[in-house]
Amino acid sequence: MSSSLRSHPLRFHPAAKWWALFVISLTQLVVVLDGTIVNIALPQAQVALNMDDHLRQWVVTAYALAFGALLLLGGRIADYWGRKRTFMVGMIGFGLASLYAGLATAGWELILGRGLQGVFAAMLAPAALALLTTLFPSGKERNTAFAVFGTVAGAGAAVGLVLGGFLTEFLDWRWCLLVNLFFVAVGLIGGALFLTESKAGGDNRYDLWGALLVTLGLGSLVYGFSLAETGWGNPLTIGFLALGVVLLAVFVWVQAKVSNPLLPLRVVTHRVRGGAFLIQAVAGSVMIGATLYLTFHLQIVLGQGALESGIASLPLPLGTMLLAPLATKLLSSIGPRPMLIGGPLVVAAGLFYMSFITPGGNYFVQVAPALLVMGFGMAFVFIPLQNVALTGVKPHDAGVASAVTNSAMQIGGSIGLSVFTAVYAAVVGGHAQGGIGLEVLADGYSATFIAAAIGMLIASAIATTMVRGRKEDLLPQGSAESETPVLAH
Helix, strand or coil: CCCHHHHCCCCCCCCHHHHHHHHHHHHHHHHCCCCCHHHHHHHHHHHHHHCHHHHHHHHHHHHHHHHHHHHHHHHHHHHCCCCHHHHHHHHHHHHHHHHHHCCCCCHHHHHHHHHHHHHHHHHHHHHHHHHHHHCCCCHHHHHHHHHHHHHHCCCCCHHHHHHHHHHHHCCCCCCCHHHHHHHHHHHHHHHHCCCCCCCCCCCCCCCCCHHHHHHHHHHHHHHHHHHHHCCCCCCHHHHHHHHHHHHHHHHHHHHCCCCCCCCCCHHHHHHHHHHHHHHHHHHHHHHHHHHHHHHHHHHHCCCCHHHHHHHCCCHHHHHEEEEEEHHHHHHHCCCCHHCCCCCCHHHHHHHHHHHHHHHHCCHHHCCHHHHHHHHHHHHHHHHHHHHHHCCCCHHHHHHHHHHHHHHHHHHHHHHHHHHHHHHHHHHHHCCCCHHHCCHHHHHHHHHHHHHHHHHHHHHHCCCCCCCHCCCCCCCCCCCCCCCCCCCCC
């Protein structure tokens, strides 16, 4: 890294690394906001491309699944092939995928484009974080850089909701995808000017079998859950779920045998870290899956416009941002365990309250308070999770642990959305939206919120049973490597 920095043409410019921080943070912003920006546009996209309710969920699932399943491999590619090179290729690919999805004329084209976005996001996100750690290896500047990075990335969900609403309302839903071209142009120019190349030393062999097995296994599992809306006893549902379990079991076996595994099993078999990953998966199902059905309720049942529904969704991310400073202070005083037990219970309470939605209900009575409570609870989930996920991690495993945490978030969202879709379909009878009344639609969305609340109760139980120990033992020790944060959600 140091030789790369010395040879950089802008090495004498005092502002060079801070411009690099701007480019990297902008990249993380677009990766995060792309998880929410399409939510607001999805009702209009569904009508424009004549997608049924089963197909529409894959517009979100394809991105989250590809992103989560390939994140570990993306991190390896960045380390071995070169972080800047991976960043630039990922940026170009993300732009082309966004262009393809934005010009889609059929539902399958939009889904394919979203999947390709996820593939290249899985290259971009770990490359961006690795570049940040090499630019700011230690000291006060490192803390400042990560604070800026985390703040920008943390605001991505809120930016996506508002920007998606604005673009859909005043331009067209397609601009929720085409707007990425602006970010890509800035990222490519800034990357060429300010980023420096670096690679990891040591054994640089790829675990391609592991990557193939985990991708196919997770894909089969998610697809099996998506088929559950036609019935849990459907042979295809059972077949794909069973295939997914078998492939993931083979993946675990391979990881135990190969010398350079994609996922060292020691990272996930640690009881506390394993609990953190499971909680992250459940939280992902709520943040990705349940919030999508909230968007449908706001636009389809309450009749809100795209921009209005985007703004109406803001109490959730704003609640998290408001309580994040308090959660950070409490982390050192009471430790992560009480927060990880209580936080999901608060989120569950908000979801349960929101399950009482009705077609004629007032947003400020039925929805806004629930979102704010959910946001408060999520602050007490995400803040400690970022630390617990690195508990007891060796310095050279910190990057893998961070990637697993983010993969759990995305995969949990994919599986959760499929499960919520099955719950919704069971309530509404699997009919197209045009053939059922608003009362039935509201009942279907209400059922998904109850299912999500049950999920958060399970997350609290996981924290109770698995996240155990003294608060000092549940926080990572302060080496520079082990302080590497996870990618923002």
